[in-house]
Amino acid sequence: MSLIATPQSLHFQAPLPLQSGARIRGYDLTYETYGQLNAARDNAVLVCHALNASHHVAGVYAGQDKSEGWWDNMIGPGKPVDTDRFFVIGINNLGSCFGSTGPMHVNPDTGRVYGADFPVVTVEDWVDAQARLLDELGIPQLAAVMGGSLGGMQALSWTLQYPERVRHAVVVASAPNLSAENIAFNEVARRAIVTDPDFHGGHFYEHGVLPRRGLRIARMIGHITYLSDDVMNEKFGRELRQAVAENASGYKYSTQDVEFQIESYLRHQGDKFSEYFDANTYLLITRALDYFDPARAFDGNLTRALARAACKFLLVSFSTDWRFAPARSREIVKALLENRRAVSYAEIDAPHGHDAFLLDDPRYMGVVRSYFDGIAQGAAA
Amino acid sequence: MSDTQLLNTVAALVPPGSHVLDLGCGDGQLLQQLARERGCTGYGIEIDDANVLACVRRGVNVLQVNLHQGLAAFADHSFDVVLQINTLQHLRNAEVMLRETVRVGRVGIVAFPNFAHWANRLSVLRGRMPVTARLPYEWYDTPNIRVGTFKDFEVLAGKNGLKLLDAFGFEDGRVVRRWPNLMAGTAVFVLQR
Numbered sequence: 001m002s003l004i005a006t007p008q009s010l011h012f013q014a015p016l017p018l019q020s021g022a023r024i025r026g027y028d029l030t031y032e033t034y035g036q037l038n039a040a041r042d043n044a045v046l047v048c049h050a051l052n053a054s055h056h057v058a059g060v061y062a063g064q065d066k067s068e069g070w071w072d073n074m075i076g077p078g079k080p081v082d083t084d085r086f087f088v089i090g091i092n093n094l095g096s097c098f099g100s101t102g103p104m105h106v107n108p109d110t111g112r113v114y115g116a117d118f119p120v121v122t123v124e125d126w127v128d129a130q131a132r133l134l135d136e137l138g139i140p141q142l143a144a145v146m147g148g149s150l151g152g153m154q155a156l157s158w159t160l161q162y163p164e165r166v167r168h169a170v171v172v173a174s175a176p177n178l179s180a181e182n183i184a185f186n187e188v189a190r191r192a193i194v195t196d197p198d199f200h201g202g203h204f205y206e207h208g209v210l211p212r213r214g215l216r217i218a219r220m221i222g223h224i225t226y227l228s229d230d231v232m233n234e235k236f237g238r239e240l241r242q243a244v245a246e247n248a249s250g251y252k253y254s255t256q257d258v259e260f261q262i263e264s265y266l267r268h269q270g271d272k273f274s275e276y277f278d279a280n281t282y283l284l285i286t287r288a289l290d291y292f293d294p295a296r297a298f299d300g301n302l303t304r305a306l307a308r309a310a311c312k313f314l315l316v317s318f319s320t321d322w323r324f325a326p327a328r329s330r331e332i333v334k335a336l337l338e339n340r341r342a343v344s345y346a347e348i349d350a351p352h353g354h355d356a357f358l359l360d361d362p363r364y365m366g367v368v369r370s371y372f373d374g375i376a377q378g379a380a381a
Numbered sequence: 382m383s384d385t386q387l388l389n390t391v392a393a394l395v396p397p398g399s400h401v402l403d404l405g406c407g408d409g410q411l412l413q414q415l416a417r418e419r420g421c422t423g424y425g426i427e428i429d430d431a432n433v434l435a436c437v438r439r440g441v442n443v444l445q446v447n448l449h450q451g452l453a454a455f456a457d458h459s460f461d462v463v464l465q466i467n468t469l470q471h472l473r474n475a476e477v478m479l480r481e482t483v484r485v486g487r488v489g490i491v492a493f494p495n496f497a498h499w500a501n502r503l504s505v506l507r508g509r510m511p512v513t514a515r516l517p518y519e520w521y522d523t524p525n526i527r528v529g530t531f532k533d534f535e536v537l538a539g540k541n542g543l544k545l546l547d548a549f550g551f552e553d554g555r556v557v558r559r560w561p562n563l564m565a566g567t568a569v570f571v572l573q574r
Contacts, residue, residue, distance in 0.1 A: 340400065343424075344442050346437075348430075363433075367434055370438045
């Protein structure tokens with residue numbers, strides 16, 4: 001019996017001050033909850049999403065096959081984050097395109113669709129917005145905040161912005177900031193979108209078009225960086241598409257046909273993505289990634305930056321993840337050690353690259369399950 | 382391998398309230414004991430997946446890091462005590478790690494199987510490598526790549542200018558202070574830089 005998920009929405013009239021100095025008012029946050037908040041209101045777990053995910057973390061929508069949440073293998077009844085014990089919350093971030101207020105919505109100040117005018121939001125802004133939602137839900141303190149990749153950055157930021165409201169942080173396949181190479185990948189993706197003739201400076205909604213070409217390329221680049229060389233070789237190798245392989249001469253000697261399986265796969269992923277993801281959202285979220293850097297206000301000293309954190313930590317990284325490499329997680333671990341914070345760190349030897357954080361690996365799942373078992377015991381005590 | 386009596390003896394050497402780093406902490410039993418009985422804090426380092434899981438189950442802070450990468454991430458004297466309990470024999474960089482142990486810790490405690498224990502000597506005299514409860518492996522499958530003796534370790538400590546605060550053998554659940562190189566299957570050293 002699958003968990004049935006029901007998206008909900010809350011409207012916030014009071015303006016949210018943003019790091020940029022701008023404010024956003026009259027916004028909605030879309031979220032889902034699973035499990036029951038206990039009488040002490042101390043069993044809540046907030047799950048933060050990464051680039052292209054949403055509030056739909058676990059379960060399925062009634063009557064919709066294959067509508068599993070993006071972390072359904074991790075979260076649910078009897079799963080590592082057990083919704084029979086924890087009250088789990090997934091929130092769609094501001095600027096995203098899955099329900100919460102974003103660039104495709106109307107700006108109450110102008111009566112026009114935001115488009116490119118949607119204010120630049122940061123990880124810290126998202127955490128502030130999430131905290132307001134928790135206020136509305138009557139949750140003074142989280143048993144845990146967790147996330148992978150960009151979601152892990154939000155979890156880390158929670159421990160710094162609201163140290164008294166978090167007992168545990170689970171930070172998976174994440175980093176204390178993006179490397180130059182990572183920003184570079186984001187910039188290539190952004191340029192692909194912005195230079196698409198259908199982008200219209202971000203106001204493509206008014207023109208009734210979508211910058212699909214740019215989004216496709218952005219997604220293709222992303223996909224390459226989420227996988228490892230080994231997994232890509234294992235999955236696709238140099239295999240040719242059926243139609244090409246049947247050709248007597250082997251290759252088609254074309255420069256523009258889809259001949260290799262990897263090309264076909266990337267194009268398929270790009271096509272799918274360009275149909276449901278918003279171009280302005282892609283720009284906003286990759287920018288939030290670029291900007292995140294809690295050590296920046298401390299002369300780059302992460303140890304001093306993390307001194308504010310008061311909770312216990314679990315960090316997990318994956319050996320073949322080169323987008324958010326284990327060395328980046330170790331930087332966070334080191335800074336926590338130097339502050340003598342309680343931290344455990346698992347470095348999972350998995351072949352799947354960055355994507356591993358969404359996949360089933362018994363060691364990964366086992367460590368997270370045991371950690372949450374410990375949280376549940378602590379909550380009961 | 383880490384029998385409870387040896388762990389009790391080591392635990393007694395750790396001052397209450399110490400901040401402890403346990404290199405090769407196994408399933409975290411000693412760190413849990415130190416936290417519960419002596420109010421210690423700290424971390425274990427462990428490479429084995431099953432042991433990492435066991436530590437998380439116990440609620441012991443564990444870091445899955447390969448000791449062959451050294452302890453460069455740790456500042457001088459950032460721990461009161463650094464433990465190497467039955468870890469040294471697995472380390473390719475055993476000498477470096479010994480120096481690192483007393484750099485990162487104010488005090489280092491090292492315990493390892495003493496190859497010069499009479500039972501081992503007897504076995505070698507008979508022409509065979511020892512296979513005992515303490516050294517249960519055959520020569521071809523042993524993970525113990527650094528096989529040394531109590532005396533060897535004294536020489537190594539001296540070569541590195543380390544101060545021995547205490548040194549004794551351990552055998553049959555008891556501390557052995559008389560002829561430990563001959564009479565004890567386990568060597569225990571407490572040292573300082």
